[in-house]
Amino acid sequence: MPIVALRDVSKVYPARGRNEKEVRAIESVDLDIEAGEIYGIIGYSGAGKSTLVRLVNALERATSGSIQVNGTEITSLPERELRKLRLGIGMIFQQFNLFTSKTVWKNIEYPLEVAGVPVAERNARISDLLHFVGLADKAGNFPDQLSGGQKQRVGIARALATSPSILLADEATSALDPETTLEVLALLRRVNEEFGTTIIVITHEMEVIKSIAHKVAVMEKGRVIETGTVFEVFSDPQTQASKRFVSTVVRAVPEAEELAVLRAKHPGRIVTLSFADGNVSQAAVFLEFGRQGVGFELIYGGINDVQGRTFGHLTLALTGDDPTIDAALETVRESVAVTEVK
Amino acid sequence: MDRLINDLQPLLWQSAWETLYIVGLTLLFGGLGGLIIGIGLYVTRSGSLVPNRAIFAVLNALVNTIRPIPFIIFLVAVQPLIRQLIGTGIGNTAIIVTISIAASFGISRVVEQNLLTVQPGVIEAARSVGAGPLRIIRTVLLPEAFGPLILGYAFVFVALVDMATVAGLVGGGGLGAFALSYGYKQFNPAVTWTAVLLIVILVQAIQTLGNAWAKKVLRR
Numbered sequence: 001m002p003i004v005a006l007r008d009v010s011k012v013y014p015a016r017g018r019n020e021k022e023v024r025a026i027e028s029v030d031l032d033i034e035a036g037e038i039y040g041i042i043g044y045s046g047a048g049k050s051t052l053v054r055l056v057n058a059l060e061r062a063t064s065g066s067i068q069v070n071g072t073e074i075t076s077l078p079e080r081e082l083r084k085l086r087l088g089i090g091m092i093f094q095q096f097n098l099f100t101s102k103t104v105w106k107n108i109e110y111p112l113e114v115a116g117v118p119v120a121e122r123n124a125r126i127s128d129l130l131h132f133v134g135l136a137d138k139a140g141n142f143p144d145q146l147s148g149g150q151k152q153r154v155g156i157a158r159a160l161a162t163s164p165s166i167l168l169a170d171e172a173t174s175a176l177d178p179e180t181t182l183e184v185l186a187l188l189r190r191v192n193e194e195f196g197t198t199i200i201v202i203t204h205e206m207e208v209i210k211s212i213a214h215k216v217a218v219m220e221k222g223r224v225i226e227t228g229t230v231f232e233v234f235s236d237p238q239t240q241a242s243k244r245f246v247s248t249v250v251r252a253v254p255e256a257e258e259l260a261v262l263r264a265k266h267p268g269r270i271v272t273l274s275f276a277d278g279n280v281s282q283a284a285v286f287l288e289f290g291r292q293g294v295g296f297e298l299i300y301g302g303i304n305d306v307q308g309r310t311f312g313h314l315t316l317a318l319t320g321d322d323p324t325i326d327a328a329l330e331t332v333r334e335s336v337a338v339t340e341v342k
Numbered sequence: 343m344d345r346l347i348n349d350l351q352p353l354l355w356q357s358a359w360e361t362l363y364i365v366g367l368t369l370l371f372g373g374l375g376g377l378i379i380g381i382g383l384y385v386t387r388s389g390s391l392v393p394n395r396a397i398f399a400v401l402n403a404l405v406n407t408i409r410p411i412p413f414i415i416f417l418v419a420v421q422p423l424i425r426q427l428i429g430t431g432i433g434n435t436a437i438i439v440t441i442s443i444a445a446s447f448g449i450s451r452v453v454e455q456n457l458l459t460v461q462p463g464v465i466e467a468a469r470s471v472g473a474g475p476l477r478i479i480r481t482v483l484l485p486e487a488f489g490p491l492i493l494g495y496a497f498v499f500v501a502l503v504d505m506a507t508v509a510g511l512v513g514g515g516g517l518g519a520f521a522l523s524y525g526y527k528q529f530n531p532a533v534t535w536t537a538v539l540l541i542v543i544l545v546q547a548i549q550t551l552g553n554a555w556a557k558k559v560l561r562r
Contacts, residue, residue, distance in 0.1 A: 059469055079474075086472035097463035101485040101559075110481070111471035142561060162471070 001071060002032040003166060003198050004056055009065030011051055011222075025051040027222040028065070033215075035165070038192050038199045040213030040230070042206065042245055048222040049202045053168050056200065057089040058082045070165065087115050090159030090197075094171035096151040098143040104130070104154050105139040111161040129157040133187065149180035156187060160195070167191065169201045173208060185211050206249045210234065210306055218242045234304065235276055235311040251302040252313045259341065262299050266317035269325055272301070273316065274337040277309040285332050292328040295319035315341065350524055350533060357520035358540050364438055364506040364516055369499060371442035376449020376498075379405065381479060383450060384457040391465070391475040401450075408447040413505050416444050417512055432513030441505045449498050456490040457483060489560035496552025500545050507541070517541055 011026035025048045033039045043049045054060040055067055058074055067074050074085060090111075098107050108129055112122040130136045133153040143151055152172060159167055169188065173181040189212050191197050201213060209216050209230060216233050218226040220241045226233060234250060237243045246252070253272050254262055262270065273285060282303075289296050296316045303312035318325050329338055379401060385391040386398035411419070417440055424439055425431040460483055468482045484491070510518030517537045525534030 057470060059466060083472040083474060086470055089470075091467070091470040093463055093467065095461070095463050097461065097467035099464060099467070099482060099486065101488060110468070110473075113481075114471050114473045114477065144561070158467075158471075168470075 002068075003035040003070060004031070004033040004200070005066075005068040006031040006055070007066040007068075009055060009067060010063050011048075011055060011060060012063045025222055026055070026062075029222075029224050031217060031224060031227070033198060033200060035198050036192070036196050037215055038188070038201060038213050040201045040203065040209040040216040041219060042203055042209055042216060043219030043241075044204060047219040049219050050170055052219070053170055053200055053202050056166070056168060057086050057091060087111070087162050088164045089166045089168060090162070090164040091168040091170065092152065092155040092159050092172045094174045096143070096148075096155045096175075098151055098154055098158070100143050102142075103139065104135060104141050104143070104146070107143070107154055108157045108161055111158060115162050117162075125161060126157075129160060132160075133157045147180075148176050149183055152176065152180075152184050153187060156184075156191065160191065160197070163195070165198060167197050167199045169199060171202055171204070174203070174205070181208070182211070188212055206245045209245075210249050214307070218245065229307075231277070231306050231309050231311070234306045250304050250312075251300065253339075253341075254300045254315060258300070262315075262317075266297070266299060269318045269322075270299070270341040271316055271318060271329065272339045272341055273314045273332070274312075274339070275303065275314070276311050276337075282314070285336055288331055289318075289328055292324060292331070293320060294325050294328045353524070354520060354536065354540070357515060357517045357537070358544075360434065361503065361506055361516035361518070361541075362544070364434055364441070364509070364514065365499065365502045367438045368441040368445055368502050368506065369495070371438070372445030372449055372502070373495060373498065375442060375446030377453050379446060379450035380453025380457065381483075383454040384483075385475065385479065391478060405447045405450055408444065409451065411444075413444055414508055414511065416440070417509060421512065434515055437506070437509040437512075437514035441502065441509060445498070445502060445505065448501065449495075452494040452498060453491065456487050456494050459490055460486045489556045492552055492556040492559060496549050496556075499548045499552070503541060503545060 006029050009026060009029045009031075010024070013023040013025060015022045029052065041049045041052060051060055055062050056069060058077070062075050065075070069085065070088065072085070074082065077085065099110065102110070105126055108126045109122055112125060117125070126139075127136075130139055133156055135150060135153055135157070138146065138150065138154075143154065146154065155172075167188075172188070173184050176184060185208065188199055188201070192199050192212075199212075201208060203209060213230050216228065216230050217224045218233070218239065218241055220239075226237070226239045226242045233242055234246055237246045275282065286296070296318050298314060299317050300315035301313045303310055303314070320328075332338060383398065383401050383405070386394040386401065388395065388398075408416075420440055420443070421431040421436075424436050428435060428439060430436050464482060464486055465478060468478045473481070506514065506516055507518030507521075510516055510520070510522055517540060521534045521537035524530060525532075525537060
């Protein structure tokens, strides 16, 4: 059974003024997130992903539909019950949202205090968490004395304090530089692996999805328009939005403009070979070209590694007479997808 | 004239003490009232902790009605009410009650504005770990706004000194009454200016104290 299950969920904000329209932030979304997964939700700003993630811990109430968390239907729960639910769902934020008036220690202690955990138990837990996130020496510091990466690590420690089964990460790395982003992502992966915490990652950066997510949902205008394993979506995106996101991290096939430039340099035939995980190796394909007397030059593309599986598109400029090329392509087609670029 | 000042000295110190007493108690009662109304305005605002359009509208209208009334007019207008309430319309107790009421509404705006400087994300973080509204007000909202609130209350203190002085007109004691009776009415500007000097020193001292405290709390 999924740990989080959304069925036909919508969230509508009523019109603010007489001349304004209601805002349909989320529209009939279905989503299943299995326990132990890192589930990425990607979309441009305004796609509704931040609203969606807040429906899971009921910081926002759904307008309609069903939301089950750990098997409990939460859309009908009263506020008091929701507070208990939230103790089991950690959350981290783009701007960290640490309590500036409290030390690192007190920040991490806060959820434990809310949960009514006895002091002795709290102290042991905070100590453990500080070591886990590598900030044992910063316990007495205030947030404004920390770097962005350190702040987010405190945020993660605070979110994990009550050992939640679900962690919501709302653009958790968007305010960080690339290097710190990798550190924080590595930490989230450790959280997932060591504690088995289900993590829902909201982001507009495909790099984040590629780096840690197992599954991904693509959102556009309040709807989930595509879901799948990260490998599936990266190697074979179905929608325009997904293709655009994938193209930010994967060099696939040249776009019209790039193609014009390539065309000018390579007047002969151009083909794109699409490799997917597990099938024929590149070496075999290249050997085949050589054996049949077809010259080739790699002019565009790349091979990617996602979740330990490889895929990629290589665009080649071929030289040789047409019948030879046709014959060679005929053979190669048996093992790899070939697209003739016009 | 030197003798005049010498003769008046005990009275001057007593008046200064009375001013401190009035301002101190009004800061306590008015400050508390203002804090409660200010928090009420903050939490009932739409999108806040316990949004409530009706309560917000009532509080807002109340504050907007009472706050702009010039204090001297408020003072005489509510005098009959104060007499009903505590049995007398003059004297320090009546003054303290009147100022506390008037100040509550003014202070509530100062409190509300300072609470609004707290990052909404911090409140959301507290909600996300299951904290309820009362706990959030106590353990997050007020601590996060504490630095600005100190500065706000230091500002309020100055306004209270002003009000306490004006109240000297309707039978309150303190430096205001002292300056009016012995300076203004007896054509003795030296006495008036002595009172002014004391008030300036008092205000400076409190503002300096407030600034230092806020600096410590804000760590900058």
